[in-house]
Amino acid sequence: MQRLKLWKSGWQLLKLSFEGASTQVSKPSRKYSQGPSPFGLLFDIDGVLVRGRTPIPAAKQCFKKLVDHNGKYKVPVVFVTNAGNCMRQTKAEHLSQLLEAEVSADQVMLSHSPLRMFTQFHKMCVLVSGQGPVKEVAHNLGFEDVVTIDMLREAYPLLDIVDVDRRPKDMIPPTKGLRKIDAVILFGEPVRWETNLQLIVDVLLTSGCPGNDWNAVQYPHIPVLACNMDLLWMAEAKNPRFGHGMFLVCLENLYKKVTGHDLKYEALIGKPSVVTYNYAELLIRQQAEKLGWTTPVKRLYAIGDNPMADIYGANLYNRYLQTAHLTKGRPVEAPTESAVSQMFPSGPGRSAGISGAEDELPEGCSSILVCTGVYSKDQEELPADPTETVTEQKIFHGHRDFRFDPDLTQPSFVVDDVKEAVELVFHQEGWPLE
Amino acid sequence: MQRLKLWKSGWQLLKLSFEGASTQVSKPSRKYSQGPSPFGLLFDIDGVLVRGRTPIPAAKQCFKKLVDHNGKYKVPVVFVTNAGNCMRQTKAEHLSQLLEAEVSADQVMLSHSPLRMFTQFHKMCVLVSGQGPVKEVAHNLGFEDVVTIDMLREAYPLLDIVDVDRRPKDMIPPTKGLRKIDAVILFGEPVRWETNLQLIVDVLLTSGCPGNDWNAVQYPHIPVLACNMDLLWMAEAKNPRFGHGMFLVCLENLYKKVTGHDLKYEALIGKPSVVTYNYAELLIRQQAEKLGWTTPVKRLYAIGDNPMADIYGANLYNRYLQTAHLTKGRPVEAPTESAVSQMFPSGPGRSAGISGAEDELPEGCSSILVCTGVYSKDQEELPADPTETVTEQKIFHGHRDFRFDPDLTQPSFVVDDVKEAVELVFHQEGWPLE
Numbered sequence: 001m002q003r004l005k006l007w008k009s010g011w012q013l014l015k016l017s018f019e020g021a022s023t024q025v026s027k028p029s030r031k032y033s034q035g036p037s038p039f040g041l042l043f044d045i046d047g048v049l050v051r052g053r054t055p056i057p058a059a060k061q062c063f064k065k066l067v068d069h070n071g072k073y074k075v076p077v078v079f080v081t082n083a084g085n086c087m088r089q090t091k092a093e094h095l096s097q098l099l100e101a102e103v104s105a106d107q108v109m110l111s112h113s114p115l116r117m118f119t120q121f122h123k124m125c126v127l128v129s130g131q132g133p134v135k136e137v138a139h140n141l142g143f144e145d146v147v148t149i150d151m152l153r154e155a156y157p158l159l160d161i162v163d164v165d166r167r168p169k170d171m172i173p174p175t176k177g178l179r180k181i182d183a184v185i186l187f188g189e190p191v192r193w194e195t196n197l198q199l200i201v202d203v204l205l206t207s208g209c210p211g212n213d214w215n216a217v218q219y220p221h222i223p224v225l226a227c228n229m230d231l232l233w234m235a236e237a238k239n240p241r242f243g244h245g246m247f248l249v250c251l252e253n254l255y256k257k258v259t260g261h262d263l264k265y266e267a268l269i270g271k272p273s274v275v276t277y278n279y280a281e282l283l284i285r286q287q288a289e290k291l292g293w294t295t296p297v298k299r300l301y302a303i304g305d306n307p308m309a310d311i312y313g314a315n316l317y318n319r320y321l322q323t324a325h326l327t328k329g330r331p332v333e334a335p336t337e338s339a340v341s342q343m344f345p346s347g348p349g350r351s352a353g354i355s356g357a358e359d360e361l362p363e364g365c366s367s368i369l370v371c372t373g374v375y376s377k378d379q380e381e382l383p384a385d386p387t388e389t390v391t392e393q394k395i396f397h398g399h400r401d402f403r404f405d406p407d408l409t410q411p412s413f414v415v416d417d418v419k420e421a422v423e424l425v426f427h428q429e430g431w432p433l434e
Numbered sequence: 435m436q437r438l439k440l441w442k443s444g445w446q447l448l449k450l451s452f453e454g455a456s457t458q459v460s461k462p463s464r465k466y467s468q469g470p471s472p473f474g475l476l477f478d479i480d481g482v483l484v485r486g487r488t489p490i491p492a493a494k495q496c497f498k499k500l501v502d503h504n505g506k507y508k509v510p511v512v513f514v515t516n517a518g519n520c521m522r523q524t525k526a527e528h529l530s531q532l533l534e535a536e537v538s539a540d541q542v543m544l545s546h547s548p549l550r551m552f553t554q555f556h557k558m559c560v561l562v563s564g565q566g567p568v569k570e571v572a573h574n575l576g577f578e579d580v581v582t583i584d585m586l587r588e589a590y591p592l593l594d595i596v597d598v599d600r601r602p603k604d605m606i607p608p609t610k611g612l613r614k615i616d617a618v619i620l621f622g623e624p625v626r627w628e629t630n631l632q633l634i635v636d637v638l639l640t641s642g643c644p645g646n647d648w649n650a651v652q653y654p655h656i657p658v659l660a661c662n663m664d665l666l667w668m669a670e671a672k673n674p675r676f677g678h679g680m681f682l683v684c685l686e687n688l689y690k691k692v693t694g695h696d697l698k699y700e701a702l703i704g705k706p707s708v709v710t711y712n713y714a715e716l717l718i719r720q721q722a723e724k725l726g727w728t729t730p731v732k733r734l735y736a737i738g739d740n741p742m743a744d745i746y747g748a749n750l751y752n753r754y755l756q757t758a759h760l761t762k763g764r765p766v767e768a769p770t771e772s773a774v775s776q777m778f779p780s781g782p783g784r785s786a787g788i789s790g791a792e793d794e795l796p797e798g799c800s801s802i803l804v805c806t807g808v809y810s811k812d813q814e815e816l817p818a819d820p821t822e823t824v825t826e827q828k829i830f831h832g833h834r835d836f837r838f839d840p841d842l843t844q845p846s847f848v849v850d851d852v853k854e855a856v857e858l859v860f861h862q863e864g865w866p867l868e
Binding site: 052053054085131132156158159161162163164165167168172189191192193194197198201202205206213214231232235236237238239240241242246247249250253254257258259260395397 | 486487519595597601625627635636665673674683687688829
C-alpha cells in the first residue's frame with residue numbers, strides 16, 4: 001500500500017517555516033524598544049499550560065517568575081482559550097490551583113466572552129448549544145431569553161429519536177411547543193452530537209419553529225453565531241482530540257446535504273478571529289490599569305500551541321493593528337480580505353472602538369509557538385511534494401470560512417515550552433525576569 | 435428574504451416524474467403475464483407499515499387479505515428494512531404484533547443481513563459501530579472476533595473525551611490496549627456520535643492500533659463496510675428524522691477534513707444496493723418453497739416510501755435482472771456503471787451465484803412508491819427551475835458514492851398506501867385478493 005501521509009504534510013510545511021522563524025530566537029531581526037517598554041502577555045491554556053488535567057511542568061516554573069514576592073504580576077497577563085463549556089470563574093480557579101499563582105476571572109477570556117459585545121442579540125430568543133452550564137453562561141453574557149437543547153427536546157418530544165432508548169415508549173407525549181427561536185448560539189462541543197445536530201437543523205429549516213413543516217424553510221436561515229472553531233486540541237492522549245470545529249464540520253455538511261445550501265455564520269468567535277483579540281486587548285488594558293501602569297501597552301505577545309488558532313489569530317490581529325495605525329484618525333476596519341470578513345460581526349467588533357481610542361492600541365502582536373501541544377518539532381519527514389498538498393488545500397485544518405493565508409501561519413518565534421517563551425519575551429523587551 | 439426552498443426541489447422533480455408514472459395505475463402500459471404467475475412481495479417497514487411505534491392503518495387491513503384463513507401467506511412475503519440496530523427475531527416479533535399476522539425471522543432482512551455472505555471478513559478482528567445488541571448481531575452474522583466501541587473506550591481511556599463528565603477524573607486509568615483491528619463495520623446510527631466518530635477516525639488513522647501515533651497513517655485505510663445509507667426516515671414527527679446516512683456524512687467529512695482524503699467503503703450494504711436485493715430474492719425463494727411452490731417466482735414487487743432507497747434500489751435491481759437474463763449462461767456481473775460499482779463487495783455478491791442459478795432469477799422487479807412516509811404527494815409548488823438544482827446535484831439525498839441516475843428514481847407505480855399497493859399488484863397479476 002502506498003504510504004502517503006498527506007495529512008501530515010500541512011504540518012510539515014508549517015514546521016519548515018517555523019524552524020526558519022525560530023532562528024530569530026538567537027538572532028532577533030528586530031527590537032521593538034531600546035529600553036523597557038510596556039508589554040502584555042496572552043496565554044493559550046490547553047497544550048501550553050496543561051494537557052487535559054495534567055499541568056505542563058514548564059508552566060508552573062514560568063509563573064513563579066512572572067509574579068513578584070507579593071504575588072503580583074510583573075506585566076499584564078490574560079488567558080485566552082477557545083474552551084467555552086464553562087464559566088470564567090471556574091477556569092480562573094482551576095488555573096490558580098494549577099499554576100500556584102492567583103488568577104482572577106477578569107484575566108480569563110473564553111471563546112464566547114466577546115458575545116458580551118453582541119448586544120443586538122441579547123433581547124432575542126436564542127437557542128444555545130454546548131455542554132456544562134450553558135444557560136448560566138448565556139445569561140452572564142447578557143442574553144435574556146435563552147432556550148437550551150434540553151428545553152427543545154422536552155417541548156418537541158418527537159424530534160430527537162436517534163437513541164432508541166430515548167424514544168417515547170408507550171404514550172406519545174404531547175408537543176408543548178415553544179416560542180419562536182430568533183438565533184442559534186454555538187458555544188462549544190456538545191454531548192450527544194446527534195441530538196444537537198438534528199434539533200439545530202430542525203430549527204434552521206423551520207425558521208425557529210421546529211413544530212412547523214420543513215417546507216417553510218427560508219434561506220438565508222436565522223442567524224447562527226459560533227464560538228471556538230478549533231478542529232483539534234491536545235489533551236493527555238498522544239494524538240489530537242476532536243474540538244468544536246469538528247462539530248461545526250458535521251453541522252455544515254448535514255445542513256448542506258439536506259438543503260443544498262451553505263450554512264452561514266453571522267459571526268465566528270474565538271481564536272483566530274480578530275474580535276477575540278480585540279477583547280483580549282481590552283482585558284490587557286484593564287490589567288495594566290490594575291498594575292498602576294500609566295503608559296499604554298506597546299506590544300502583545302501571544303503564546304500558543306495551535307498554528308491555525310493561536311499563531312494565525314495573533315498574526316491576523318497584528319495585521320489589524322498595523323492597519324489601525326496606518327489609518328490613524330479614521331475609523332478602523334478589520335482587514336479587508338474576504339478570508340476573514342466572516343470573522344467580524346456586522347455590528348460590534350468591526351471598529352477599533354471596542355477597545356478604546358486607536359491612539360492607545362498596541363503597536364503590534366507577536367506570535368510564539370510552543371511545542372508542547374498540537375504542534376510538535378518531532379514530526380517526521382516531508383512527503384515528496386508538500387507544497388502541492390498545501391496549495392491544493394487538500395489538508396486545511398482551519399475553518400471552512402477562512403481563506404488559507406500561509407503568511408499568517410508563520411510564528412514570530414518557535415520555542416520548546418511556555419517557560420522558554422516567557423524568558424524570550426522578557427529578554428526581547430530588555431526586562432528582568434528573575 | 436428570498437424564499438428559495440431549493441432543498442425541496444429534488445423531491446418536487448421526483449414528484450412530477452412519479453405523478454407521470456402513477457398514471458400507469460389506471461392505464462398499465464405493460465402486463466407481465468396473461469394469467470396468474472408466481473410473484474413475491476418485498477415490503478419496506480418504516481413509512482410503509484409503521485411510523486415510529488405507530489402502525490399505519492392501511493397495513494393491518496392489507497395483511498388481513500394477504501393471509502388465508504389458516505394464517506398462511508398467499509404469496510411469498512419478505513420485509514426489507516434498512517434498520518439495523520436490532521435482531522431479525524425482535525423485528526419479526528414486533529411486526530407480528532403490529533400486523534396481526536405471523537411474521538417469522540426468516541421473512542425479515544435488516545440492512546446488515548447480507549454481511550453473512552462476506553465470509554472473507556468473518557475471521558478478522560472487526561470494530562462494530564451501532565446501537566443495541568451490536569456484538570450479538572455481529573456474531574449471528576458470522577463475525578468471530580468482534581470489538582465494540584465500548585471495549586475500545588475501556589482499552590484506551592484517553593481517547594473519548596468530548597464529554598467533560600466522561601473524562602478521567604483524578605487518576606489517569608492505564609491504557610490496556612487491544613489487538614489490532616482489521617476492519618470497521620458500521621451497522622447503523624450509534625448513540626453519542628462524537629464518541630464513535632472520534633474512535634473510528636483514530637482507528638483509521640492508526641491502521642487499527644489507536645494507541646499508536648496518527649503519523650503511522652496509511653492510505654487507503656483499513657476496510658470500512660457500511661450498512662444502511664438512509665439519510666432520512668419517517669417516524670412520528672412531521673419532518674424526516676436523521677438516519678445512519680447522516681452519520682456517514684459526518685464520518686466522511688471529518689475524515690476528509692483531517693486527512694485530505696476520501697473515506698473509502700469496501701462495501702455499502704442495505705437498500706439501494708443490489709447485494710441487498712439479491713439477498714432478499716434468496717429469502718423470497720425460500721418462502722416460495724415453504725408455500726410449496728414448484729415454479730420459480732417470475733416477478734418481484736418492492737413497496738417503499740423512500741425514492742432514494744426503495745425505488746432506486748428496486749429499479750437498480752430490475753436493471754441487474756435484465757442484464758442477467760441478457761447474459762444467460764455467462765457469469766452475471768452487477769451493472770457496470772461506476773455509479774453503483776461501489777455497492778458491490780469485491781468477493782461475494784458480485785455474481786448471480788448468490789441466489790442460485792440465473793435460470794431461476796425473476797424476470798424483473800417493479801417499484802411501488804407509497805405516500806405515507808418520506809415522500810408525500812402534498813408537497814408544494816416547484817421552484818422556477820427545478821432541473822437546474824437536480825442536474826447541478828445541489829440537492830441529492832442519496833449517498834456520496836452514488837452517481838445520481840434520474841431514471842432509477844421513477845417508480846413503476848405511485849399509490850396512497852400499502853393497501854392500495856397490494857391491491858394493485860394482485861390486480862396486475864390477475865390474482866384474487868379477497
